[in-house]
Amino acid sequence: MIKDVLNLIDKSLKSFILFQILCAVWGILYTICSLIFPTAVSKLIDQVILAHEYNKTLYYLFIILISGFLMIVFNYIQYIEYYKFGQKGKLIISKKIFDRILHANGKFREKYSSGDILRIIEQDTNQIENFIGQGIGQIAVNIIVVAGVIILILVQQPIIGLIMIILSVAFSLIQAFLSYILKQEASELRDDLGKNSSFSNEVILHSEQVATSGYVETYFQEYKSRNEKIYTKNISQMSKILMGRNIGIAYNVIGNLITMGIGVCEIRNGNMTVGSLLAFTMYVQRLYGPLVIISNSYLNLKKAVPHIERIKRFLDSAECIIDGCIKPETKMRGIIAFKNVFFKYDEKEVLKRCNLQIEPEKLTAIIGNNGSGKSTLIKLLLKTYNCSSGEILVDNIDINKYSNNYFYNNISVMFQNNFLISGKLIDIINPGKKEVDMNYIYSLFQRVRLDINKFESGLDTYICENNINVSGGELQKLNIIKILIEDRPLVILDEPTSALDNDSEDEICELFKELLRGRTVIIVTHRKRILGICDKIINFNTIQEEQE
Ligand SMILES: Nc1ncnc2c1ncn2[C@@H]1O[C@H](COP(=O)(O)OP(=O)(O)OP(=O)(O)O)[C@@H](O)[C@H]1O
Ligand SMILES: [Mg+2]
Numbered sequence: 001m002i003k004d005v006l007n008l009i010d011k012s013l014k015s016f017i018l019f020q021i022l023c024a025v026w027g028i029l030y031t032i033c034s035l036i037f038p039t040a041v042s043k044l045i046d047q048v049i050l051a052h053e054y055n056k057t058l059y060y061l062f063i064i065l066i067s068g069f070l071m072i073v074f075n076y077i078q079y080i081e082y083y084k085f086g087q088k089g090k091l092i093i094s095k096k097i098f099d100r101i102l103h104a105n106g107k108f109r110e111k112y113s114s115g116d117i118l119r120i121i122e123q124d125t126n127q128i129e130n131f132i133g134q135g136i137g138q139i140a141v142n143i144i145v146v147a148g149v150i151i152l153i154l155v156q157q158p159i160i161g162l163i164m165i166i167l168s169v170a171f172s173l174i175q176a177f178l179s180y181i182l183k184q185e186a187s188e189l190r191d192d193l194g195k196n197s198s199f200s201n202e203v204i205l206h207s208e209q210v211a212t213s214g215y216v217e218t219y220f221q222e223y224k225s226r227n228e229k230i231y232t233k234n235i236s237q238m239s240k241i242l243m244g245r246n247i248g249i250a251y252n253v254i255g256n257l258i259t260m261g262i263g264v265c266e267i268r269n270g271n272m273t274v275g276s277l278l279a280f281t282m283y284v285q286r287l288y289g290p291l292v293i294i295s296n297s298y299l300n301l302k303k304a305v306p307h308i309e310r311i312k313r314f315l316d317s318a319e320c321i322i323d324g325c326i327k328p329e330t331k332m333r334g335i336i337a338f339k340n341v342f343f344k345y346d347e348k349e350v351l352k353r354c355n356l357q358i359e360p361e362k363l364t365a366i367i368g369n370n371g372s373g374k375s376t377l378i379k380l381l382l383k384t385y386n387c388s389s390g391e392i393l394v395d396n397i398d399i400n401k402y403s404n405n406y407f408y409n410n411i412s413v414m415f416q417n418n419f420l421i422s423g424k425l426i427d428i429i430n431p432g433k434k435e436v437d438m439n440y441i442y443s444l445f446q447r448v449r450l451d452i453n454k455f456e457s458g459l460d461t462y463i464c465e466n467n468i469n470v471s472g473g474e475l476q477k478l479n480i481i482k483i484l485i486e487d488r489p490l491v492i493l494d495e496p497t498s499a500l501d502n503d504s505e506d507e508i509c510e511l512f513k514e515l516l517r518g519r520t521v522i523i524v525t526h527r528k529r530i531l532g533i534c535d536k537i538i539n540f541n542t543i544q545e546e547q548e
Pocket of ligand 2: 374
């Protein structure tokens, strides 16, 4: 598991071991100080208080002060180093996850729900931080502390030392058993949390539809039952963790009991001083803290395993948009050919030996029945899905051979769901921050019949998440403006005017005729008006029928 995590954060085992050694040095220094501290206290009691050598008071007080101060410093350095390491690992993984999402293809998106992905980004990555930043480090350092203290006790009081070792082994075995159960439960809980996030996400995104659907109670019950299940699992998990902690407390109580019992006998027999008994009880106390940290960290490590496995599966999945290396010097022309393309979503065959040609620098309309596969055709052309067989050529080159950077910078797309990422109006219509004459932008607003004065802060108006503060038609118009600003040679429009009123549609048809001339334009549409401006109309129903 450690190797897997190190691979995920691009660290070699060697650098990780070096880092652990460095932190262990701080841990050892801390341990030394934490042992000097009780020794000085015991000497102060035996030599100063009981033996009345008050001239040594300042000396021992000074040692107590310095060892206490250094304990604080070394403890700080050690933990901040672990914390930095954990945060750095988390940062690296978060970037990889986000990058993975940005390059994911359609199959990937079918596999992961948005809630699941959000949970991976926001919460699973925290577990990586726990794993490398605190878990392993804390265990390593505290094992050193425990070992140091036990050796010290063993040398000075072999019987107490032996009993402490037996207790520690028993303690560790119980923790190992608890952590095994905890890991199983954590894995189930992780799945439930992912599903619950997706459900909540969907309801939040569409709360308006849900509120007015008449099924509010049904959705509420669903939410309640999912959360109650999670509640029960959380409680069960916490009870295991608390049991682990309680075993630590029991260890402390038993340790103190034994030390006191044996200590009283030893003092009575004259083999031990009061000061050294006090020091011993402090050593036992010193054991308790680290042992609890070890057990908590160990339990946390086990709890982290399902989260780390999830991240690994996510990053390892091969469902990416294929990136080729061809980047022609010239702009794309847009000669498009589908050759014997077959495609199916899982078992559902959508394209059967699809052959079609799209001529460059012309407006081509694609029409066809609902569900006939028009949008799928666009997704295949955009490489978000791969053909089951056959090939798609653009300018006589297989699309998969193009570098994605070149390919997507030559294509403007308006998807059927017509969505723009939230932000300031000016930024969403010109996300690439191209240098564009503002008068041109304002003229485009006029041409699409979108009154800029309707937006309270003009181009600085914030368009909210899910575009809820603009109407469907306004959104289509903004998308059209964005495409015209992008000024790319291949333009793909999936139902670009489905939400427009008749006058606006007429105006936009004129605009397309004028401003999209000279480009290769594919317009998927059900609207008759738009067909009037197209050079060619491809009926998708007949194409598919011909092939059958
Ligand atoms: N991700 C998917 N997984 C499984 N089936 C899908 C998926 N996306 C689309 N389909 C199915 O593939 C078929 C073609 O869908 P597509 O969206 O391409 O149709 P369309 O021609 O664009 O329809 P419309 O005119 O309604 O937009 C439909 O039957 C649809 O149910
Ligand atoms: Mg469609």
